[in-house]
Amino acid sequence: MTHRSVFVVSGGTGITAEAIGNSMLSQFGDVAFTQHSLTYIRTEDDCRQAVARIQAAAEQDGTRPVVFSTLVNPTHRELLNQSGALVLDLFGTFLQPLEAELGVRSSQKVGYSHAVRDPSAYRVRIDAVHFALDNDDGGRTHHYDKADIILIGVSRSGKTPTSLYLALQFGLYAANYPLTEEDFDDLRLPEALQPYRDKLFALVIDPERLTVIRQERMAGSRYASLQQCEQETRTFAAIIGRYNVPSINVTERSIEEISTRILAQTGLQRRIR
Amino acid sequence: MTHRSVFVVSGGTGITAEAIGNSMLSQFGDVAFTQHSLTYIRTEDDCRQAVARIQAAAEQDGTRPVVFSTLVNPTHRELLNQSGALVLDLFGTFLQPLEAELGVRSSQKVGYSHAVRDPSAYRVRIDAVHFALDNDDGGRTHHYDKADIILIGVSRSGKTPTSLYLALQFGLYAANYPLTEEDFDDLRLPEALQPYRDKLFALVIDPERLTVIRQERMAGSRYASLQQCEQETRTFAAIIGRYNVPSINVTERSIEEISTRILAQTGLQRRIR
The missing domain is CATH 3.40.50 (Rossmann fold)
Structure with a gap:
């Protein structure tokens, strides 16, 4: 059985990223995943520490970690993208098509439901x-x-x-x-x-x-x-x-x-x- | 204030799709969203009914609805993509890069966390x-x-x-x-x-x-x-x-x-x- 490190990275609780991560990973029954949560990533410094942890796992495993991210801040997303991991950017991926469709710019602030x-x-x-x-x-x-x-x-x-x-x-x-x-x-x-x-x-x-x-x-x-x-x-x-x-x-x-x-x-x- | 109909479409509870939808929509303070949940979409027939509801909203609004989908079944996803709405396919978008990275095919079954x-x-x-x-x-x-x-x-x-x-x-x-x-x-x-x-x-x-x-x-x-x-x-x-x-x-x-x-x-x- 192959093994992968998985990181859930979020500016908040990580609950959303984790839910979608769990649901996607359950599609791959033949891979053993080790899951880590990096939550409340609020500053660039938090972000760099997160990237360091991801890279340490990559080195230890000898394979690229998989990252489910709901980071909103563009700078933070960019930092994470440079980690070398497979970053699945749940937020960023859909922001542009949504902005284009609605014809307005997003506030790019951490979003919470009511x-x-x-x-x-x-x-x-x-x-x-x-x-x-x-x-x-x-x-x-x-x-x-x-x-x-x-x-x-x-x-x-x-x-x-x-x-x-x-x-x-x-x-x-x-x-x-x-x-x-x-x-x-x-x-x-x-x-x-x-x-x-x-x-x-x-x-x-x-x-x-x-x-x-x-x-x-x-x-x-x-x-x-x-x-x-x-x-x-x-x-x-x-x-x-x-x-x-x-x-x-x-x-x-x-x-x-x-x-x-x-x-x-x-x-x-x-x-x- | 402009208005948009939003649909959360899911083969299950819709909780995940809704969470990410809420978080993304909160970025657009100047748009009034009317939210609908189409959950437990399990059959092609369910899917066609969902598409009909989305298209009815499009006609009534005169604008394209926004759809957050966590559908897993490829046929269902394809049907939804033909609705004419802006479909943000939370699952399908990341499945291919994940399969490529892991080197295995996914089971494409509705996934649940433990x-x-x-x-x-x-x-x-x-x-x-x-x-x-x-x-x-x-x-x-x-x-x-x-x-x-x-x-x-x-x-x-x-x-x-x-x-x-x-x-x-x-x-x-x-x-x-x-x-x-x-x-x-x-x-x-x-x-x-x-x-x-x-x-x-x-x-x-x-x-x-x-x-x-x-x-x-x-x-x-x-x-x-x-x-x-x-x-x-x-x-x-x-x-x-x-x-x-x-x-x-x-x-x-x-x-x-x-x-x-x-x-x-x-x-x-x-x-x-």
């Missing part, structure tokens, strides 16, 4: 996180009028992480409520949820996956048994079917995918970008 | 979120031996959202503990924290910002007064100085920036990528 820099977006986000925490797991139900969405599901179907992701990433007020055995007797939605039926969204999970997750937490318990998981998921399906609650099957999906699909399905507008 | 698809990474992440919740706000302290990091700070300095972000994004076990007036009398760290001094990390906030945040929550209270905020932040600074606790000033920083800087400063290794 979610990251706008103080009012910051507040929305923090408030949303606290809302998710306060309204987690059915603990409180008297603030549901403020909720953008109320996730329902059986225990360990991923309600809490999804609520938190919706809050952190999109600034949405997401409550969640577990449906438990007591709710299953009469196939009715719990009283607390009845007035908010139009805010409900169901997380559905396959019993085979649910039992694995529950076993990790309470091995050998009735709660974790396949039989119990089958019964709960079957009854849950009947309830959401009866009330026409929109749903997503979370079994094979990441939190990102669940959350973005919920947005797409519900048409909910994110509060931050 | 964090997103690997089931064991999924579990780490969920466990980390539950750890952050269980160990939030000093509520429990007897699991600190399992913590990767324990964030300390005055009330409303951003400990909870930062802990959750560290959990969701990096799979880290992050506890947090508020330092309150009772802890300030003798300038000592609370007993519960003493055995874990090497795991502590302090979130420092300017009193002027803190009072604004607290006013939003409890307007007119002593808790929110500038005087109180000044006293708490001053005493907090004295305590972390005395115990040499590493720190970051969070005042002007996003949660992403705080979290990634904590990683860089502590050298903590993320559990998921």
